[in-house]
Amino acid sequence: MIGESMYQELILEHYKHPQGRGLREPYDAEVHHVNPTCGDEITLRVRVGEAGKIEDVSYDGQGCSISQAAASVLHELTTGSTVRETLSVVDEFTRLMQGRGQVEPDEDVLGDAVAFAGVAKFPARVKCALLSWMAYKDAVVRSAAQ
Amino acid sequence: MTQTSFDVERIRKDFPVLSRELPGGRPLVYLDSGNSSQKPTQVIETMREHLALHYSNVGRAMHALGAESTEAYESARDKIAAFVGAPSRDEVVFTKNASEALNLVAYSFGNPANTDDRFRLGPGDEIVISEMEHHSNIVPWQLLAQRTGATLRWFGVTDEGRLDLSGLDDLVTERTKIISIAHQSNVLGTVNPVADVLARARQAGALVMLDASQSVPHHPVDVAALGVDFVAFTGHKMVGPSGIGVLWGRGELLEAMPPFLGGGEMIEAVWMDRSTYAPIPHKFEAGTPPIVEAIGLGAAVDYLSGVGMAAVEAHERELAAYGLDALRELPGLRLIGPDSLEMRGGTLAFTLDGIHPHDVGQILDDAFGVAVRVGHHCARPLHLRFGIPATTRASFYLYNTTGEIDALVRGLHHVQKVFA
Ligand SMILES: Cc1ncc(COP(=O)(O)O)c(C=O)c1O
Numbered sequence: 067m068i069g070e071s072m073y074q075e076l077i078l079e080h081y082k083h084p085q086g087r088g089l090r091e092p093y094d095a096e097v098h099h100v101n102p103t104c105g106d107e108i109t110l111r112v113r114v115g116e117a118g119k120i121e122d123v124s125y126d127g128q129g130c131s132i133s134q135a136a137a138s139v140l141h142e143l144t145t146g147s148t149v150r151e152t153l154s155v156v157d158e159f160t161r162l163m164q165g166r167g168q169v170e171p172d173e174d175v176l177g178d179a180v181a182f183a184g185v186a187k188f189p190a191r192v193k194c195a196l197l198s199w200m201a202y203k204d205a206v207v208r209s210a211a212q
Numbered sequence: 213m214t215q216t217s218f219d220v221e222r223i224r225k226d227f228p229v230l231s232r233e234l235p236g237g238r239p240l241v242y243l244d245s246g247n248s249s250q251k252p253t254q255v256i257e258t259m260r261e262h263l264a265l266h267y268s269n270v271g272r273a274m275h276a277l278g279a280e281s282t283e284a285y286e287s288a289r290d291k292i293a294a295f296v297g298a299p300s301r302d303e304v305v306f307t308k309n310a311s312e313a314l315n316l317v318a319y320s321f322g323n324p325a326n327t328d329d330r331f332r333l334g335p336g337d338e339i340v341i342s343e344m345e346h347h348s349n350i351v352p353w354q355l356l357a358q359r360t361g362a363t364l365r366w367f368g369v370t371d372e373g374r375l376d377l378s379g380l381d382d383l384v385t386e387r388t389k390i391i392s393i394a395h396q397s398n399v400l401g402t403v404n405p406v407a408d409v410l411a412r413a414r415q416a417g418a419l420v421m422l423d424a425s426q427s428v429p430h431h432p433v434d435v436a437a438l439g440v441d442f443v444a445f446t447g448h449k450m451v452g453p454s455g456i457g458v459l460w461g462r463g464e465l466l467e468a469m470p471p472f473l474g475g476g477e478m479i480e481a482v483w484m485d486r487s488t489y490a491p492i493p494h495k496f497e498a499g500t501p502p503i504v505e506a507i508g509l510g511a512a513v514d515y516l517s518g519v520g521m522a523a524v525e526a527h528e529r530e531l532a533a534y535g536l537d538a539l540r541e542l543p544g545l546r547l548i549g550p551d552s553l554e555m556r557g558g559t560l561a562f563t564l565d566g567i568h569p570h571d572v573g574q575i576l577d578d579a580f581g582v583a584v585r586v587g588h589h590c591a592r593p594l595h596l597r598f599g600i601p602a603t604t605r606a607s608f609y610l611y612n613t614t615g616e617i618d619a620l621v622r623g624l625h626h627v628q629k630v631f632a
Contacts, residue, residue, distance in 0.1 A: 072578070073575070073630060078630070081631075104570055104602065105601040106601075128601060129570075129601075130568035130569075130570035131567075131568060132570075132571075191570070194570070
């Protein structure tokens, strides 16, 4: 069953018990991203502190297990790191997702996000996994512009 | 021609795709015919043979192949006219799909090239659609309202998924110029009460169009008996190919309407500063038409007539009854659409508590080879009406079996286990 490689236990765990969900104050930038083909949406806020440290990533939205779990993992991986560090994680995650299942993920960089490797084989679902990550990148850029 | 007994196993043999395996050895359980139907060998072979032996352009080639191609194309029109009870073959206009047929009619209104009072449209005039429409029967009318300043209004939908007729007399008034509604909803499965709407439209002097994309493939439809003015449907949902659709309209109205697309074959004579137009239906068929697709649709209606549309309807009714019973057994399943067989077809849309339809569709496909459609099915306003972003939809056709519905239910139980 191909499906089992996509719905990893870790993804289901994050879907059932999302980390850091809910919009919080204070924040430096807020963005709203939508996936028009399936209607998934996310509102995401970032709070950047001293020395470019991500103090909080808060979010709310609706969508499939892949998009919701990806937001939860994103929250875990980014909070407490510097903007620079998190952007390299975003880049590695994007490379994995757009690799059509041919990319060997760098586990040291991605941590729990390697669980999404199976999603890359399903072009229709890649956008679900990337929704919150693209929103995050956008929010970080905007926070820097302020 | 009509068979007396409906043998679904024999019918399945006509559809080659139904006996293929999906990667990983999964059998195919195709429950997405409301999206697009599969094709029988009879249609595939007719198209192949035309391409191989008879193909040339139609209407303009003065040689043997031109004559054969034109004959095949025009005889497809005859078949389709007979299939839907059109009083005249000239009332059958080939389009590329239902969307184009709907746009064609919308474009006739408020058009500066129009000279007929019934198609005049401007501020103060009203267009009426419904909340259960496919985007193809919403957007063309929104664009028309924007172009002309007319007002777009709509029927609501009841909690049960029926057209809400309670405000009919206020909604349809002497200001209404055109009402365009689905004959059968592509999400709810609801068959709409055309006669009630039509009676009020006639009092008010409005024209009536039916989006029959989901009814012509599944029920015997007689456009003359329906009594409406325009009917749109699409070939790929009725065992025919994609790229071909049909507009049926009352001849007298089609004659009064301005042309839609300009080009070859739709003219009578052309000068540098003006043209006169061909008689219907060719007035609306600019350029080289989808020749082989039209011929394929002719073969499709031959196929459906051979089985008998009454038999197709009866078979799907059995499947709908079986499917409704089966889905009721699933905890946390909410049916979006009528819960009874009355005035409904074999399209079952639903949500599962706490599980997104995309996850449902993915697991059904990956683990069981069950193909359903997930999302808003091009009916976003209807989903907003029910306060949900998306549904899972199983839609049945003549080649489906109760065994396939069992497979769907097994799959749904598994989905619930994964997300428990
Ligand atoms: C009710 C209804 N109307 C219109 C359409 C549009 O058909 P097409 O895409 O062939 O134009 C569809 C199918 O997608 C439909 O289900």
